[in-house]
Amino acid sequence: MDFLSIPTEDKQRALTELREIKDLFAARNWFPGTSGNLSIRVGDYEPDSFHFAITASGKDKSVHTPEDFLFVDQDGKPCETTRLKPSAETLIHCELYRLTGCGAIFHTHTVFNNVVSEWFWERGSIPVEGVELIKAFNIWDEEAHIDIPVIPNYADIPKIVPEVTKRFDPRVPGIMLRKHGIYAWGANAFEAKRHLEAFEFLFEYVYRWELLKQSKASI
Ligand SMILES: CSC[C@@H](O)[C@@H](O)C(=O)COP(=O)(O)O
Ligand SMILES: [Zn+2]
Numbered sequence: 001m002d003f004l005s006i007p008t009e010d011k012q013r014a015l016t017e018l019r020e021i022k023d024l025f026a027a028r029n030w031f032p033g034t035s036g037n038l039s040i041r042v043g044d045y046e047p048d049s050f051h052f053a054i055t056a057s058g059k060d061k062s063v064h065t066p067e068d069f070l071f072v073d074q075d076g077k078p079c080e081t082t083r084l085k086p087s088a089e090t091l092i093h094c095e096l097y098r099l100t101g102c103g104a105i106f107h108t109h110t111v112f113n114n115v116v117s118e119w120f121w122e123r124g125s126i127p128v129e130g131v132e133l134i135k136a137f138n139i140w141d142e143e144a145h146i147d148i149p150v151i152p153n154y155a156d157i158p159k160i161v162p163e164v165t166k167r168f169d170p171r172v173p174g175i176m177l178r179k180h181g182i183y184a185w186g187a188n189a190f191e192a193k194r195h196l197e198a199f200e201f202l203f204e205y206v207y208r209w210e211l212l213k214q215s216k217a218s219i
Helices: 008-027 090-100 111-119 132-137 157-167 189-217
Strands: 037-046 049-055 069-073 104-108 125-129 145-151 174-177 181-186
Touching (some): 008 037, 008 049, 008 069, 008 104, 008 189, 037 090, 049 090, 090 104, 090 157, 104 189, 111 174, 111 181, 111 189, 125 189, 145 157, 157 174, 174 189, 181 189
Parallel strands (some): 145 174
Antiparallel strands (some): 037 049, 049 069, 125 145, 174 181
């Protein structure tokens, strides 16, 4: 599908949703120091042809400006003439859309996600055992176990892309970049938000549980 044939109302709706999510997460301090990025796909999806709205790079995500978002294609190239630069991490969004066909991707840096990614770095994934909120990922087994993949955080973003491809797990709608942040996705903004919130809850749970286990072991 050609970008110009996507209805204007669909593009406007995506921008409004992005603005609302941006406000909400900014209020939770989920974008410290201009970190984080958000995207919502518009129009039809084919693995080699799709479009999405994404946050412009380096912006303070706690304020509104007319230059907060732009539209890019499956290669991360702007769809319209603009002086805005898409997020430096746009290629990670491109790869996640390609792999999943999802409708929205949200990325945040928090202290809890950073700390647990480092704590479990050598293991290659963050284990979560039997916590109720795993159900937010549509995993309904009793006492479910999940492993949230942790991948290296290279300065060169294109180098991260094959790591995403390699470690992507269709059962778990998120990937953690070591000491960097979580990428969570979903069929639409509602689902991606639910997934991101569940990941952040689980990271805090894991952090606190690990700490408790350590203090018990040292008594
Ligand atoms: C300013 S630290 C965070 C960045 O390096 C990056 O990881 C990030 O999440 C935001 O980059 P951006 O280009 O604004 O989308
Ligand atoms: Zn980041």
